[in-house]
Amino acid sequence: MQIRVPTRQDEKKINDFILGILKDNVPTPISNIEQSFYAKNGAIFTAEENGEVEGLIAACPKNDETLSVNYYLVNENSRKYNSQMINIVINFARRLYYKTIEVDLVYKMPDDLFNSI
Numbered sequence: 001m002q003i004r005v006p007t008r009q010d011e012k013k014i015n016d017f018i019l020g021i022l023k024d025n026v027p028t029p030i031s032n033i034e035q036s037f038y039a040k041n042g043a044i045f046t047a048e049e050n051g052e053v054e055g056l057i058a059a060c061p062k063n064d065e066t067l068s069v070n071y072y073l074v075n076e077n078s079r080k081y082n083s084q085m086i087n088i089v090i091n092f093a094r095r096l097y098y099k100t101i102e103v104d105l106v107y108k109m110p111d112d113l114f115n116s117i
Contacts, residue, residue, distance in 0.1 A: 001049045001081055003088060008033050010053075014046065017053040021073050025107050030058075030071075042067075043092050047074070047081045054078035057085045059092070059101070067098040070106045 006014060015029045030036065030044075037044045042060030046053050055074035062068040069089060074082055093101050 001047055001054065001078070003045055003047045003055075003081070003084060006033060006044060006046045010046065013053055014056060017056060017075075018071075018073060021075070022107055036060075041096065043089070044071070045085065045088050047078060047085055049078065055081055055085055057089055059089055061098070062102065062104070065098060066100040066102055067093045067096070068102050068104045070104060072103070072105065 011030055011033060018030070033044060036042075037058060037060060040060050042058065044056070044058035047055030055078055056071055057069065057073075058071040059067050059069045067089070072085075074085065089101065
């Protein structure tokens with residue numbers, strides 16, 4: 001498994017992954033990663049195995065002191081990577097001197113997703 005910073009070329013793969021998990025609860029698709037995350041001092045990371053997206057975490061600043069996690073999804077079979085993905089965002093926040101991290105997801109979690117945790 002590899003956790004990496006995706007590029008614009010990965011957007012379709014990322015959106016297919018989101019659609020596969022959220023089904024009918026999909027927010028507006030992620031587009032223009034550079035402008036949506038990196039240009040706003042945010043970050044997006046994907047966990048990949050065998051070239052397939054298995055997890056996604058993305059965050060943008062809410063204000064000068066707070067980083068807000070907007071996306072956090074992990075395939076059911078890849079939940080063993082949860083702590084690694086969360087630690088990446090924590091370390092990102094520390095490097096940029098954020099004092100607080102909050103979760104403010106841009107989608108509603110499907111009810112059946114909680115049953116598999």
